[in-house]
Amino acid sequence: MTGYNSNGDVATSNGNHNNSNSNGTNGNSNGHSKPVEYTAQELHTKQLPKVGNFKMCSRDCCSKQGGANNKAGNSCLDKKGGGGHKEELVVPTPQSLLDNNNRIQCSLSPEEVRALRVLNEDTYPYEVIQEIADFIVKRAGIRPKIGIICGSGLGSLADIIQDAKVFEYEKIPNFPVSTVEGHAGKLVVGTLEGANVMAMQGRFHFYEGYPLAKCSMPVRVMKLCGVEYLFATNAAGGINPKFNVGDIMLMHDHVNMLGFAGNSPLQGPNDPRFGPRFPALVNSYNRDLINKAIEIGKTMGIESNIHVGVYSCLGGPTYETIAELKALRMMGVDAVGMSTVHEVITARHCDMKVFAFSLITNKCPIEYSDKKDEEANHEEVMAVAKNRQKACCELVSRLICEIQKGS
Ligand SMILES: O=P(O)(O)O[C@@H]1C[C@H](O)[C@@H](CO)O1
Ligand SMILES: Nc1nc2[nH]cnc2c(=O)[nH]1
Numbered sequence: 001m002t003g004y005n006s007n008g009d010v011a012t013s014n015g016n017h018n019n020s021n022s023n024g025t026n027g028n029s030n031g032h033s034k035p036v037e038y039t040a041q042e043l044h045t046k047q048l049p050k051v052g053n054f055k056m057c058s059r060d061c062c063s064k065q066g067g068a069n070n071k072a073g074n075s076c077l078d079k080k081g082g083g084g085h086k087e088e089l090v091v092p093t094p095q096s097l098l099d100n101n102n103r104i105q106c107s108l109s110p111e112e113v114r115a116l117r118v119l120n121e122d123t124y125p126y127e128v129i130q131e132i133a134d135f136i137v138k139r140a141g142i143r144p145k146i147g148i149i150c151g152s153g154l155g156s157l158a159d160i161i162q163d164a165k166v167f168e169y170e171k172i173p174n175f176p177v178s179t180v181e182g183h184a185g186k187l188v189v190g191t192l193e194g195a196n197v198m199a200m201q202g203r204f205h206f207y208e209g210y211p212l213a214k215c216s217m218p219v220r221v222m223k224l225c226g227v228e229y230l231f232a233t234n235a236a237g238g239i240n241p242k243f244n245v246g247d248i249m250l251m252h253d254h255v256n257m258l259g260f261a262g263n264s265p266l267q268g269p270n271d272p273r274f275g276p277r278f279p280a281l282v283n284s285y286n287r288d289l290i291n292k293a294i295e296i297g298k299t300m301g302i303e304s305n306i307h308v309g310v311y312s313c314l315g316g317p318t319y320e321t322i323a324e325l326k327a328l329r330m331m332g333v334d335a336v337g338m339s340t341v342h343e344v345i346t347a348r349h350c351d352m353k354v355f356a357f358s359l360i361t362n363k364c365p366i367e368y369s370d371k372k373d374e375e376a377n378h379e380e381v382m383a384v385a386k387n388r389q390k391a392c393c394e395l396v397s398r399l400i401c402e403i404q405k406g407s
Pocket of ligand 2: 235236237238314316318319320336337338361362364376381
């Protein structure tokens, strides 16, 4: 189980379950095999053994032996030979964790309980975010000024960072894990064009099962690390008929479809140390940076591939129906995706300057058709992103260079 000591070092997170025996169990004295220990992150991911390997230990079975309260150690598991479940990893049922007074038998340390609580809460307390930021800054040895979130297939934006210190999400205490192809799950801290930067190679999406506050929690980590500018990038479908595959749309506004449905990364109690209860979102996208990016596009000779437009985030993971795409177009949306908006809201809430762009990876159809090749798919999204990574990297680094010149 993950815990971390006062130095902020991860105590146990190497994925080795040293306490386990060859069955993957580590029997304890109350008659139940204590399951192999997992880090908080592992509990949340696919790394757990298949359920097929488990044998559930029922209350009936164990109550004959004294149940979870049986301190004598003579449960079904401990029987040598006949009758016991010894051959298989046994996971206690919820009922079997209760003692005779229906109280939960719990042998977790306070750190383990805290890690599990953080894992299960929708929002992160300020103190936990501060701890994550301290963990990163201490190990990176620098305070980043610019935060970059790499969109699907755009992880190479982080590969151009110099003197990079790389943190796997799984090794950062209380950090979620990336589950989507094209999102490596690494935080890269270093320098770019002389600026201290940190980049997320992999973001968190609502459709992965994370609540929005968790999806955008790293933006708050960035803030507490010292980040002033957020660069958010994404792969998106082009709804504006003038957009072509491979074009770049600089975001100047968004339509928050998840917000229309009553979902916000700022839901829940507001912590004024981050920002106000009711933040305004007009002028969320920094005009100065948009204008600079347009100028950079001209000098790169790609002005005809650069647009300024409105992005909308849907929950995903499905791509849109024709009726949805028509509705979005009527609302003034130019490009549609499954991310970024909640990150921008979180960044504006804590007063970061925001620059964001969409790489148009597919043209969204607006007429019904039987043509399979007009349907969006993630392989195409990734392939287009790979093709355009050079232009995206150049745009980002030249814009950072401009920021550096002005500071
Ligand atoms: O993380 P982004 O928004 O770049 O990824 C987009 C949206 C989905 O995650 C995926 C669909 O292909 O690409
Ligand atoms: N929602 C959505 N996300 C995308 N990401 C890349 N392309 C698309 C798309 O067409 N729709």
